[in-house]
Amino acid sequence: MKPKLILISHGNYAEQVYESVKMIVGEIDGVRVITMPPDEGPEETRLKIAGELSGLGRNEPVLIIADLPGGTPCNVSTEVMSARENTGLLTGLNLSMVIEYAVTELDKLEELAPYLRDIGIESIRIVNNNVIKTAGEGYED
Amino acid sequence: MKPKLILISHGNYAEQVYESVKMIVGEIDGVRVITMPPDEGPEETRLKIAGELSGLGRNEPVLIIADLPGGTPCNVSTEVMSARENTGLLTGLNLSMVIEYAVTELDKLEELAPYLRDIGIESIRIVNNNVIKTAGEGYED
Numbered sequence: 582m583k584p585k586l587i588l589i590s591h592g593n594y595a596e597q598v599y600e601s602v603k604m605i606v607g608e609i610d611g612v613r614v615i616t617m618p619p620d621e622g623p624e625e626t627r628l629k630i631a632g633e634l635s636g637l638g639r640n641e642p643v644l645i646i647a648d649l650p651g652g653t654p655c656n657v658s659t660e661v662m663s664a665r666e667n668t669g670l671l672t673g674l675n676l677s678m679v680i681e682y683a684v685t686e687l688d689k690l691e692e693l694a695p696y697l698r699d700i701g702i703e704s705i706r707i708v709n710n711n712v713i714k715t716a717g718e719g720y721e722d
Numbered sequence: 723m724k725p726k727l728i729l730i731s732h733g734n735y736a737e738q739v740y741e742s743v744k745m746i747v748g749e750i751d752g753v754r755v756i757t758m759p760p761d762e763g764p765e766e767t768r769l770k771i772a773g774e775l776s777g778l779g780r781n782e783p784v785l786i787i788a789d790l791p792g793g794t795p796c797n798v799s800t801e802v803m804s805a806r807e808n809t810g811l812l813t814g815l816n817l818s819m820v821i822e823y824a825v826t827e828l829d830k831l832e833e834l835a836p837y838l839r840d841i842g843i844e845s846i847r848i849v850n851n852n853v854i855k856t857a858g859e860g861y862e863d
Binding site for chain 2: 590591592593594596597598600601604605619647648649650652655658659669670671672673674675676677678680694695698701702704705706707708709
C-alpha cells in the first residue's frame with residue numbers, strides 16, 4: 582500500500598500546491614494538507630499533525646512533505662512523528678514531488694522518500710534560450 | 723540592482739508561496755506573481771508574462787521562477803523571454819528559493835540564478851529522527 586502523503590506549510594502554500602497538482606493529474610488518493618495560518622502557533626500545528634496521524638492505522642506508512650527545513654511545520658512534524666513508526670519527512674515541497682507521488686508505483690516508504698526527494702531536486706533547473714540545464718551545469722554555456 | 727523576480731505557476735501556488743514567504747521575511751521589493759487559473763490557456767499566460775516584462779526597463783534584469791520544467795508556465799516563459807536580454811528562468815519553485823532571494827546581496831542575474839537553484843536543491847532533504855540528511859545520503863542510516 583502506497584504511504585499516505587501529508588503536505589504542510591506556512592500559510593496556504595501546501596494547499597495550493599495540491600490544487601495545482603490536481604490541475605495536472607486530477608485528484609490523488611491519500612493526500613492530506615495542513616496549513617499554518619499567520620495567527621497560529623506551533624501548538625495548533627502540533628495538534629493538526631497529531632490529528633491527521635491519529636486518523637491512520639497504527640502502522641500505516643505516511644510521508645510528510647514540509648515547506649522548508651528548520652521551519653515550524655518541519656520542526657513540529659519531527660517532534661510528532663518521533664512517537665510513530667513508518668513515518669518519513671521530506672522538506673523543500675515543490676510541485677514535481679507531488680505530481681510524481683500521484684503517478685509512481687513505488688509503495689515502500691524507504692524507497693518513496695528518496696525517490697521524491699530526487700524528483701524534487703531534478704525539477705530545479707536553469708532554463709535559458711530553450712535549453713534546460715540541470716544542477717552542476719553552468720548558466721552561461 | 724537586484725534582478726526583479728517573477729513567480730509563475732499553474733493555479734495559485736506561486737501566489738501562496740509568496741504569501742508564505744511574507745509570513746517569514748515580510749514584504750519583498752521587486753516580486754511579481756503570475757497565476758494560471760484552470761480556465762486559462764497558454765495565450766492568456768503569454769499576455770500576462772509579456773505585460774509584466776513590458777513594465778520593466780528595456781535592459782532591467784529579471785529572473786522568472788516557474789513551478790516545474792516543461793509545463794505551460796515554463797514553456798510560455800521561455801518563448802516570451804527569448805525576445806529579451808537579461809532574463810533568466812528557473813523551474814521547481816519552492817519556498818527557500820524565494821526567501822533567499824529576499825535576503826541575498828547577490829545582484830547579478832548570472833550569479834543569482836545558479837545561487838537560488840542551489841538553495842532550492844539544498845532545501846530538499848530527508849529528515850528523520852531529528853537528523854537532517856541532504857541529497858546523496860541514505861534514508862535508513
